[in-house]
Amino acid sequence: MSFSLFRASVRSTLATGCLPRAQLRNQLRSSIRKFSTETPAPKSNTTLYVGIGAAVAAAGAAFYAFSDSGSNAVKSGVQAAKVKANFVPTKEDYQKVYNKIAGIFDEAGDYDDGSYAPIILRLAWHSSGTYDKESKTGGSNYATMRFAPESQHGANAGLNVARDLMEDIKKDFPWISYGDLWTLGGVAAIQEMNGPKVPWRPGRIDGVQAQATPDGRLPDGSKGADHLRQIFGRMGFNDQEIVALSGGHAVGRCHANRSGFDGPWTFSPITMTNDFFKLLLEQTWVWKKWNGPKQLEDKGTHTLMMLPTDYVLVQDKVFKKWTKAYADDEALFFKDFSAVCAKLFELGVPTEQWVTSEPWIMKNADEK
Template identity: 70%
Template sequence: MSFSLIRAPLRRAAVAGTRSVPRAPFRSSFRHYSTPPPQADSKSSKSLLIGLGAVAGLGGLAYYFYSNAREAGTAVKSGVQAAKVQVNFVPTKEDYQQVYNKIAELLDEAGEYDDGSYGPVILRLAWHSSGTYDKETNTGGSNYATMRFEPEALHGANNGLNIARDLMEKIKKEFEWITYGDLWTLGGVAAVQEMQGPKIPWRPGRIDGFAADATPDGRLPDATQGSDHLRKIFGRMGFNDQEIVALSGAHALGRTHRDRSGFEGPWTFSPTTLTNDFFKLLFSETWTWKKWNGPKQLEDKATKSLMMLPTDYVLVQDKSFKKFARQYADDNDLFFRDFAKVVSRLFELGVPTQQFVTSEPWIMKSLEDQQDEKKQDEKK
């Protein structure tokens, strides 16, 4: 049997003696899914309760063995190598910073891939693993990293994310102690920060789940739809209009791919640097429907080299969305502040932070910050 670890925040919570909080049963009538949702009495719901009880009642020891069993089960089901982790290893912030640094270095090893950075696709992995959250049933979210399992890995919205998962697997091999949920979200944090974005407060504390925890298809947004759809999908995660607009600013990064989503092209001229250009361009350019043999998308009239999805364009069509889009177009600092707040929340969806993660979120240092610190130290 292989061993994983009990992570620091969990152990602290166990010592403090936290209450166990059951997950609400899944309501299958909530919406129509293309694949059936997990049942309310699924093994995962029961096992979570056992796990929580173990944390509260036995000072973490039972949880320790319990999580090892979960990990072993996960490994068998996913075909992922079971982690051989030193018993009683409790990672510190510095250990997570080491992981961050490795991811940051990996982002730049993209060579000819897309625009020369793996940042955008790694950010998309973090978002798609978190954005499955449903506040009504308290299912989905980043906690269990269920995109490792089929059919979630094969959901249309996740096309192409195997690239990001494979990249993250390289990091996992080196840092076997980290859970996939922590790894993927830390990847998202590194992607934003290394692409010149704001600092995203982040903390560890996710556990790896079972295939039974995987979410049904249809929880992520459909780019061909309008404002009602965006409000329904993001409202289900607990986000309001302002937060929907701020989150959409991520489309300053990366591009759409014909063979993944069917769409084609980047949103901005600098797809590996986070700025408020996505919002600026929405207002400054004239957008016309692209005439082509593909899904409905817009192109900028001037160069025809940029694109907007129907769900992006709606941000300047809908009155309430437009107000926030205007503010972000006019004020990059405001966009960065709101983006950092909402992405930090996004990455913690489905994580029982109140009950188990007692630490305040951390600010991980970018590679640039660390270089600057080193220079300062050398001057002293």
């Protein structure tokens, strides 16, 4: 039975109310509970003028028009050809891309916990989380993780796996920008892992190496509350949004050969739940005795892990208030997580580039 069919049955059961959510989650955990091993400033854009006119019809289509100044051009050959041919992708075209991305999740085999969805979500997160609200640099607009040295930053270790997977998708849909492709992949990952719907819209364009961001803009898991507020504050997020975004650790795992940390955060690392918050509050966490970096493990099974930046969510008074709220109410977490992910994925994109004034809700791969 494929994971996509399994998730479809989960959604159906939730919708019909055949099982209490707690009982369903226990069955879900037992069905998928298996672990593999893991758990220089950019140039100013003041000389760059990018205009994208969006003429939105009922289908949500748009005609892109690009202009550039000097050598700092951002239009790719594919995008230029798209404009020349007057190709106007519709929402249905982007839905085909979504479905193609969702189709590769279950092809992971023995990789991690049997799904590529968590690492595709991490790609979307890390390519968007470089935004600096003061300098207006970074974010999802230019997809600069394609270039060194950004691709080699420590926080992006292992993401070559996700970029290679998405490169295969790009070959089938050469008209889509990398920024749109990667963030749409993040949306698909969340939704296909039984998470909430995440509003999304296209309009990102491909940049050049000179626009790559400096190292140090993404969170360091070994730090504390002040670090989280500094990193997320630079992007424009408040305390509540920091905690909500941290809930992304409900899925995936750390890899010792990448970040140095090791292990999954929850018992269901390929299914989105609020268990990350529940486990933070309900489990007894002790410092792991090993040769790796400082991290915590659950005292009971020694199979789960938490980063120091996770643990501060129950140590800091304000963070803990939201941690408890999300542990008590999964619907609230899903609502806030959806909103903050939509905001994250749009960081760094000028308003005039969007092809539609209102974001779309993409269908899950098994929805008609």
